[in-house]
Amino acid sequence: MTQRAGFVALIGEPNAGKSTLLNRMVGAKVSIVTHKVQTTRARIRGVALEGEAQIVFVDTPGLFRPRRRLDRAMVAAAWGGAADADIVVLLVEAHRGRTPGVDAIIETLRERVAEGRTVALAINKIDRVKAEALLALSADLNEAYPFARSFMISAERGHGVDDLRRWLAETLPEGPWLYPEDQIADLPMRMIAAEMTREKLTLRLHQELPYELTVETENWEDRKDGSTRIDQIVYVARDGHKGIVLGHKGETIKSVSQAARAEIAEFIGRPVHLFLTVKVRPGWLDEAERYSEMGLDFRDGD
């Protein structure tokens, strides 16, 4: 059989379930997931195999109307992912339907991406609605845009995901595989580890979560005894945010650190010693280095 390989970009509004779908396709948690919008900040590649095809999924930040510099960099990264892909899959939330945000994405798809590129629709979270509503939504969206195929899935529960994977595998171009057979992610381990800590912070901080927060892995040391020491910095923009992240008597940062350590240790298969430091850095949202650490372009996207 001939080998096939290529890139499949997952795009959609914030919270559509793109990262959940990527993780399910890859079979490991490569990209962080929370119930909050704007969780993913950069392009994250995860690799899945289906028969003779290697499908490289590209998770992207949610698409919305950006205002701040970080927003603009995120949205630019998402459209960049779509522009580079062989196939684009637009995720739409079943229970929210055709929102103005979805229409805006379709508009941009038409203007910037569509030419010669295969675009499919995946209505996600079908576990949240009645089946009757799905057909009408699918028809409506297909009227707005000529999707090559439409799928109805639940990324969380797995419904319809095998069909989507099979179709992607047979639709990708013929060609040699792009990654070694056993590789599942294309993101430096230090970045995955920082993302895991950011996820735990996001889950723990609820409404108090500062938007102006980022996590970087500063030091990574694989020790002779088989364990790994990891030092990370949590950057916040204001003094008040430092207290929020630390929590009463340091309880918040302690529980975040424990949860992140366990997840990183499981991922790398080694015991981990994780040290978190919180730093107040008022201008970090305008520092080029912070963006490159996140895998984003500092230059303003359009």
Ligand SMILES: Nc1nc2c(ncn2[C@@H]2O[C@H](COP(=O)(O)OP(=O)(O)OP(=O)(O)O)[C@@H](O)[C@H]2O)c(=O)[nH]1
């Ligand atoms: N009920 C239900 N919830 C889902 C499904 N897929 C994802 N979710 C939930 O939707 C929320 C958002 O999921 P993510 O995968 O982080 O969404 P995303 O599109 O990557 O979001 P951003 O990175 O912020 O753009 C999480 O709480 C998921 O558990 C699904 O099929 N059904």
Ligand SMILES: [Mg+2]
């Ligand atoms: Mg995401």
